[in-house]
Amino acid sequence: MDGPLIRLEQVTHRYDPGRPDQVALDGVDLEVAAGEFVAVVGANGSGKSTLAKHLNALLLPTEGAVRVAGLDTRDPGAAWEVRRMVGMVFQNPDNQIVATVVEEDVAFGPENLGVEPSTIRARVKEALAMVRMSEFRARAPHLLSGGQKQRVAIAGILAMRPRCLVLDEATSMLDPSGRDEVLNTIRRLNKDEGLTVVHITHFMEEAGAADRVVVMDRGRVVLQGSPRTVFTQARRLERMGLEVPPITALAGILAAAGLPISAASLSVEEVVDALCPSS
Numbered sequence: 484m485d486g487p488l489i490r491l492e493q494v495t496h497r498y499d500p501g502r503p504d505q506v507a508l509d510g511v512d513l514e515v516a517a518g519e520f521v522a523v524v525g526a527n528g529s530g531k532s533t534l535a536k537h538l539n540a541l542l543l544p545t546e547g548a549v550r551v552a553g554l555d556t557r558d559p560g561a562a563w564e565v566r567r568m569v570g571m572v573f574q575n576p577d578n579q580i581v582a583t584v585v586e587e588d589v590a591f592g593p594e595n596l597g598v599e600p601s602t603i604r605a606r607v608k609e610a611l612a613m614v615r616m617s618e619f620r621a622r623a624p625h626l627l628s629g630g631q632k633q634r635v636a637i638a639g640i641l642a643m644r645p646r647c648l649v650l651d652e653a654t655s656m657l658d659p660s661g662r663d664e665v666l667n668t669i670r671r672l673n674k675d676e677g678l679t680v681v682h683i684t685h686f687m688e689e690a691g692a693a694d695r696v697v698v699m700d701r702g703r704v705v706l707q708g709s710p711r712t713v714f715t716q717a718r719r720l721e722r723m724g725l726e727v728p729p730i731t732a733l734a735g736i737l738a739a740a741g742l743p744i745s746a747a748s749l750s751v752e753e754v755v756d757a758l759c760p761s762s
């Protein structure tokens with residue numbers, strides 16, 4: 484396919500047509516390339532979830548257009564295929580469990596798509612392996628940790644053979660190890676399987692793992708670029724209620740104090756290498 488996998492053109496969304504002054508999305512232009520890992524950040528109420536729901540036709544633009552693999556999400560005949568191609572993982576792991584056994588939970592999506600049973604079994608096995616949850620296939624999902632539940636939710640989407648995975652604050656209810664599990668899983672799926680990932684997060688250090696960071700403010704995309712480019716704009720981010728990752732903030736202080744270090748350092752390793760080049 485030529486062109487981006489997902490393209491938003493001048494997308495405006497109003498939840499209440501009677502309140503034209505209240506716009507949740509305000510003229511958003513955005514493209515996501517196949518195989519890209521995009522992080523979306525922004526303060527509360529900036530429009531991140533509204534944007535996410537436009538990517539798989541859960542919401543339709545009030546004005547403008549969203550195209551997924553060339554399909555217009557407003558086309559009623561396209562909605563089903565768009566939802567199969569773009570899978571969503573939400574914040575609360577408990578709300579996404581639909582079955583009492585892990586492998587049945589993962590099978591739910593392809594069953595709904597009418598996939599043939601023997602194919603479903605193969606897909607479930609493969610999807611659980613991709614999120615490293617094979618050994619839990621016969622367990623009860625509600626007894627798993629938050630990170631494990633989110634990995635099962637991701638497997639359920641993978642079993643539908645999507646093009647893109649959209650995670651809306653899917654790590655925000657997890658403990659640090661659960662967050663690491665989920666982040667490592669999506670990074671691996673992106674690098675090894677070429678899965679396109681749109682990761683909405685309020686943890687800026689997670690955004691540092693992306694190819695591109697998109698910053699939203701009051702329904703608009705106000706800044707985007709590589710994590711390094713975006714994180715050098717600490718003052719601007721602060722004005723929007725966002726903070727650079729702690730390690731980048733520290734690097735900024737050290738650089739300002741005259742140490743030979745990039746103010747846009749993204750990792751502890753990078754800071755250590757800059758300060759102790761021989762180590």
Ligand SMILES: Nc1ncnc2c1ncn2[C@@H]1O[C@H](COP(=O)(O)OP(=O)(O)OP(=O)(O)O)[C@@H](O)[C@H]1O
Nearest residue numbers: 498499506507525526527528529530531532533534
């Ligand atoms: N169902 C709804 N009905 C009416 N207004 C809504 C609805 N959902 C969101 N909004 C409004 O749209 C705007 C964008 O909300 P949205 O949930 O997309 O932001 P967000 O960036 O995801 O915020 P958060 O960080 O809190 O998740 C906000 O002003 C919000 O109050």
Ligand SMILES: [Mg+2]
Nearest residue numbers: 531532533652
């Ligand atoms: Mg939200």
